[in-house]
Amino acid sequence: xxxxxxxxxxxxxxxxxxxxxxxxxxxxxxxxxxxxxxxxxxxxxxxxxxxxxxxxxxxxxxxxxxxxxxxxxxxxxxxxxxxxxxxxxxxxxxxxxxxxxxxxxxxxxxxxxxxxxxxxxxxxxxxxxxxxxxxxx
Amino acid sequence: xxxxxxxxxxxxxxxxxxxxxxxxxxxxxxxxxxxxxxxxxxxxxxxxxxxxxxxxxxxxxxxxxxxxxxxxxxxxxxxxxxxxxxxxxxxxxxxxxxxxxxxxxxxxxxxxxxxxxxxxxxxxxxxxxxxxxxxxxxxxxxxxxxxxxxxxxxxxxxxxxxxxxxxxxxxxxxxxxxxxxxxxxxxxxxxxxxxxxxxxxxxxxxxxxxxxxxxxxxxxxxxxxxxxxxxxxxxxxxxxxxxxxxxxxxxxxxxxxxxxxxxxxxxxxxxxxxxxxxxxxxxxxxxxxxxxxxxxxxxxxxxxxxxxxxxxxxxxxxxxxxxxxxxxxxxxxxxxxxxxxxxxxxxxxxxxxxxxxxxxxxxxxxxxxxxxxxxxxxxxxxxxxxxxxxxxxxxxxxxxx
Numbered sequence: 395x396x397x398x399x400x401x402x403x404x405x406x407x408x409x410x411x412x413x414x415x416x417x418x419x420x421x422x423x424x425x426x427x428x429x430x431x432x433x434x435x436x437x438x439x440x441x442x443x444x445x446x447x448x449x450x451x452x453x454x455x456x457x458x459x460x461x462x463x464x465x466x467x468x469x470x471x472x473x474x475x476x477x478x479x480x481x482x483x484x485x486x487x488x489x490x491x492x493x494x495x496x497x498x499x500x501x502x503x504x505x506x507x508x509x510x511x512x513x514x515x516x517x518x519x520x521x522x523x524x525x526x527x528x529x530x531x
Numbered sequence: 532x533x534x535x536x537x538x539x540x541x542x543x544x545x546x547x548x549x550x551x552x553x554x555x556x557x558x559x560x561x562x563x564x565x566x567x568x569x570x571x572x573x574x575x576x577x578x579x580x581x582x583x584x585x586x587x588x589x590x591x592x593x594x595x596x597x598x599x600x601x602x603x604x605x606x607x608x609x610x611x612x613x614x615x616x617x618x619x620x621x622x623x624x625x626x627x628x629x630x631x632x633x634x635x636x637x638x639x640x641x642x643x644x645x646x647x648x649x650x651x652x653x654x655x656x657x658x659x660x661x662x663x664x665x666x667x668x669x670x671x672x673x674x675x676x677x678x679x680x681x682x683x684x685x686x687x688x689x690x691x692x693x694x695x696x697x698x699x700x701x702x703x704x705x706x707x708x709x710x711x712x713x714x715x716x717x718x719x720x721x722x723x724x725x726x727x728x729x730x731x732x733x734x735x736x737x738x739x740x741x742x743x744x745x746x747x748x749x750x751x752x753x754x755x756x757x758x759x760x761x762x763x764x765x766x767x768x769x770x771x772x773x774x775x776x777x778x779x780x781x782x783x784x785x786x787x788x789x790x791x792x793x794x795x796x797x798x799x800x801x802x803x804x805x806x807x808x809x810x811x812x813x814x815x816x817x818x819x820x821x822x823x824x825x826x827x828x829x830x831x832x833x834x835x836x837x838x839x840x841x842x843x844x845x846x847x848x849x850x851x852x853x854x855x856x857x858x859x860x861x862x863x864x865x866x867x868x869x870x871x872x873x874x875x876x877x878x879x880x881x882x883x884x885x886x887x888x889x890x891x892x893x894x895x896x897x898x899x900x901x902x903x904x905x906x907x908x909x910x911x912x913x914x915x916x917x918x919x920x921x922x923x924x925x926x927x928x929x930x931x932x
Contacts, residue, residue: 414879418930446887446902447871468871469931 400480401498408502417503421473428476431465442522445515447471453526459484460527464519474507474516482523490527495520534835534914538824541565542756542911552881554919559703559731559860559907560885562756564817571816572758575809583808584782584799598808601815602798608818609748610739611765618771618798619806620762623730623751624653627697629764629801630726630747631657633774634695637724640666643692645718647672647680647709648897649702652890654728658697668692678705678854686717693723700732704889704905706837706856708732715744724770730754734909735858736830746770756821756909757814760807771797778803829910833859836908836917843921847928853903860907862889868931870902876927877904882920 397405404424411417435452442449447468454461462483464475481498482490499505499516510517539545544563548555555563575597581590583598599614606614620626638644644658648671662669670693672685680698689696696718701708715725726747732738733750740748746767753759766774776783776794780803785793794800840861844850849866856862864870874886885905888895895902906920 414876415926415930418876418879422930445871446874447869448901468869468875470872470875 398480398483400483404477404480405501408504411503418470421470421477423473424476425469425472428465428472428479429463431463435463436465442515442519444518444521445471447515449475449515449519451519451522451526453523455487458486460487460490462523466515471515474504475519477502477504478516478519478523487527532914534832534839536832536911536913537828539911539913541567541820543569545911548883554882554916556906556908556912556916556920557883557885558734558909558912559754559905561753561759562734562909563911564758565756565820567820568757568813568817572809572813575812580808582805594808594812597812597815598806601811601818604815604818604822605763605765608737608822609733609765610741612741613768615798616766616768616771618764618766618801619811620764620801621760621807622753622762623728623749624762626749626751626762626764627653627657627726627728629777630697630749630774631661632777633801634724635661635665636775637773638665638667638694641668641692642694643668643670643690645670645672645685645689645693645696645723647685647698648674649678649680649705649707649891649894650697650699651703651728651730652892653730654697654699654726655891655893658695667694672698674854676854678702678707678856680709680714682710682713685714689714689718689721689723691721693718693721695724695726697726697728699728699730700738701729701735701858702854703731703860704862704891704894704903705854706858706860706862707854708857711743711745719744724773731859735833737826740765752810752814752817755814755817757817758807758810761810761814764801766797774801776800780804824910833908833910836912836914837861839914839917840906840908843917847921847924853898853900859909860905862903862905864900864903865928868928870904872931873904873924873927876930877920877923880923880926882923884920 407420411420431450436450440450440452442451447466449466452463462479464479466472496508499508507516542563542565579590581594583595602614602617605617611617620629644662644667646655646658659669670688672688673681675681698709718725725745727745729748729750734755747770748765750763752761783795783800783803785795844852844861844863851864853862870886877884887902889905
């Protein structure tokens with residue numbers, strides 16, 4: 395499966411990043427591209443628990459395509475969420491099920507952000523995404 | 532000026548972590564282990580494991596001897612009058628749960644249990660759930676601005692209805708010693724039982740449970756440079772007699788029939804099943820090691836580092852330290868910066884600190900915070916560890932601001 399265009403661009407930038415500082419800067423830039431959540435989206439139902447920061451994930455299906463929105467009060471996590479969304483935005487359920495998100499973050503050099511012990515909550519976000527999309531095939 | 536730790540080399544993991552560019556400043560969560568402990572574990576497993584208190588064979592006798600030897604060492608470490616006042620559990624959490632179940636029969640609807648607002652979940656939830664089971668009132672003693680229990684208010688709140696008082700000795704978030712002598716004495720005068728959660732306190736300085744005057748004292752081995760999976764419950768002899776048995780199985784029983792059984796008194800009556808034998812033996816080796824150190828030198832070293840930590844935090848703009856830490860650790864937040872972002876960037880730079888609610892959600896909520904960063908020290912840390920932390924913090928903040 396080929397990468398969506400935005401994901402290809404992000405990957406190219408992260409592949410060139412040298413060192414933690416550059417990666418952090420890129421993450422913050424990615425985070426700024428995230429479409430801000432409306433107050434209605436920041437509901438308890440959309441909260442992803444198991445994160446140390448506030449995280450919301452909204453999943454909707456339009457014409458068989460998944461549209462996700464996500465937000466957090468933590469900046470670097472917003473970057474990780476943006477990287478997640480560029481990879482999965484607009485996919486159909488079957489395509490989404492075929493995406494290896496661990497491999498995606500590994501490609502970006504961010505695999506350590508996925509560890510269940512990490513309090514940043516990306517792990518919890520992925521679990522939540524799987525739950526939200528599994529039941530609406 | 533560089534302040535080395537004379538004990539750093541006794542902890543092989545510190546050098547290993549350093550080779551991985553990791554600076555370990557999360558000892559309040561768990562500590563690295565001395566070589567003496569590794570040797571004891573290796574010796575036990577390498578020379579013949581055996582179950583304790585059961586077998587007449589030689590390996591069993593040796594294991595039992597070493598296991599019971601640790602009981603003596605723990606009793607000596609806490610200055611308990613007798614070794615049989617020491618019960619081994621699987622951690623501080625399980626020791627506190629043992630108490631909450633073992634003492635349950637002593638409570639009637641309307642009775643009160645008093646805890647403080649800064650308790651770790653381990654010393655909150657067992658009592659909260661007991662209160663819910665038995666329709667008791669859980670009274671929460673408030674804190675002063677420094678993060679110590681407000682003595683004046685607490686003495687008012689602990690009254691004749693108070694059946695039990697359970698308090699941390701040293702806060703795992705605020706690093707404050709609690710005014711235990713006055714509170715324990717007052718609780719006793721009201722006829723209440725007293726429980727001290729020594730999980731953090733036991734690691735810093737020596738504490739005399741007889742002098743402290745509590746009914747029960749709890750700590751976990753792994754925070755005291757020992758193996759994980761082992762906890763200690765000390766009880767005053769008369770207090771131990773109040774405990775009902777709570778977990779049932781091998782070796783805690785005197786006589787067992789199909790329909791009924793009788794049980795042993797403490798300690799073995801509260802050590803159902805095979806205990807963590809290697810861990811207990813390892814704890815003994817750790818205590819031998821700790822006892823061989825100059826306690827005053829350790830305390831002075833830790834106090835010096837702690838001062839340097841507080842100074843460094845105070846020097847930085849926008850840093851707000853929670854409470855007035857006295858020992859070993861400090862938790863802080865930074866104005867306008869999310870603690871998850873700081874934690875992320877410290878991790879990226881190989882500095883291991885704790886971020887989040889520190890298993891004390893109500894305390895953080897009471898302070899109006901979602902979380903905080905905690906730096907915690909141990910005897911193997913040196914001033915370079917702190918310097919690496921501050922450098923990483925400065926770099927991270929520069930990036931974020």
